Amino acid sequence: MTTPTVSFEFFPPRNLDASFRLWDTARALAPLGPDFVSVTYGAGGTTRQLTHEAVTALSNHYGLNVAAHLTCVDASREETMQIVDEYAAAGVREIVALRGDAAQGQATWSAHPEGFASSVELIEAIAKRGDIAIRVGAYPEPHPDSPDTAADVAFLKRKVDAGATSAITQFFFDADTFFRFRDACAAAGISTPILPGILPIQSWTGARKFAARCGTSVPDWAVAAFEAAGKEGEAALAQDLCVKLCRDLLAGGAEQLHFYTLNKPDLTLAVCRELGVAEKGLAA
Incomplete structure (x- = not known):
């Protein structure tokens, strides 16, 4: 089994303690030589400025290739493309282009009156520049707003x-879920790389809540395993299951794994080490 290429997702800090957690996470994972790291927006675009600051800091201080999340939420086309210009001026060459969740205070997503009506329109506008790689989201199980996987x-x-030049999937529990989706995409004529999104389970309770929000099915075997493990065995089980999932994905032909770190490096670092991802020296 070949050693995978890896990438990591971070979220922008909202306070000083969270800032320290982000920088500690970046320092711990940067030596693994990720292909890129991504930085999310908060729900409804609430961390737009914080995202920009985190992106530039990760690029400047850690030498990481950073893909900045960008959504269509609560901004005009002009304002959104100005953000793209600012990222480009700061040396950012990758963007994760998403529709985004509902704006703060809204129950459902709706387009800004002068904004992009969908992620497709946002992607088209960024692509016209010709100087930025565009990553997008993909859903191996139906998106909450979608009728089905087809x-x-x-x-x-x-x-x-x-x-779009590549896609990153929502997390899932079974490798076969990813393979079925990958094969369906190939049958539809999609040849763009599709990166499986991996969620190392920091908290079983938190993972189940996250799964319910994003439409990820929770298999019975996982429920039974975590119930049997209890709080004392949860961390060891989470690591074992994550390593197994990654190895199954690699055995099935996946070459790159994208980890949702939740700004907590230890479990992701342990999994990567078990997969043979070599550390390349200390981060700056």
């Missing part, structure tokens, strides 16, 4: 046709 595959095809 619709998600069709929409991913639209995003690829609009200019």
